[in-house]
Amino acid sequence: MKGKPYIKPKFYFTNTGIKEGEILFDSGASVGLLLYKNFLDTTMIPNKLIAGTIGMGLGGPLEGYLGRIQRMEIDWAVEENVITNFQQIDTFTLKNDQSGKQGILGNSIISKFNVLLDFNNQKLYLKRNRFGKKSARIDRSGLFIIASGVNLNEYTVKDIIRNSAAMEAGILPGDKILRINGFSSKNYNLGTLNAKFSKPGKKKVRLKILRNGMKYNISFLLRDII
Known part of the structure; x- marks a missing residue:
């Protein structure tokens, strides 16, 4: 469709049944799996969801929910207990999107496979690579951080997941991160920060932050948020 690859996985939901949906196969998307709530029955939405910022788009932060679905099948390729982003699409976007896509499969899952796309025959070939059996790892701090500055190594807290370790430690949106476990934040990039x-495990994170001209030391233990 307009030169973009679409696939039709089967999604298994803990609450009820199976759904097949057409989603965009996008190795440039940082998410693993994104499903649009508009195309799902309310009974398919997981009971345990975390609201917050799920990524950045051209217009700014993308708001949505984070949860897990029981299973996803792409022919023989099966992913269990899949970390999934859920987003509600506004009516204007839905009306003007002619693709009819119901979500996106992104790099966090695609990177587990060697991929061959045969556009002429509309076929997709997948082979698990050395990353194929690794469980997806997601942020355990609750921080959503943006990078700025000439070298994109100045970090500001954009948002915080409610009831997360970072929120309970007292970190606030707008805080600038100066040091991480004693090292200058400029030694990191977004990839190494996310890692x-x-x-x-119960890893301790020690941050020095700048807030309204004052510096503070804040520490917390990482823990699962979903």
Whole structure:
């Protein structure tokens, strides 16, 4: 469709049944799986959802929900307990989007496979690579951080997930991160920051932040948010 690859996985929901949906196959998207709530029955939405910012778009932060679905099947390729972003699309966008797509499969899942797209025959070939059996790791701090500055290594807290470790520690939107575990934040990029905040176990994070001209030291233990 307009030169873009679409696939039709089967989605298994814990609450009820199975749904097949047409979604965009987009290796440039940072999410793993994004489903539009507009196309789902309310009974398919997981009971446990976390509201907040799920990414950045051209117009700014994308608001939505984070949860898990029981299973996703792309022919033989099966993913269990899939971390899923849920987003409600506004009426204007829905009306003007001629693709009819019901979501996006992004790089966090696609990167588990070697991919061959045969556009002429409209076929997709997948082969699990060395990352294929690794569980998806997501942020465990609750922080949504944006990068700025000439070298994109100045970090500001854009949003915080409610009831997360970072929120309970007292971090606020607008806080600028100066140091992380004793090291200058300029030593990191967004990728290494996300990796640090996604580590398993009870890892302690120590931040020095700047807020309204004052510096504060704040620490917390990483924990699962979903």
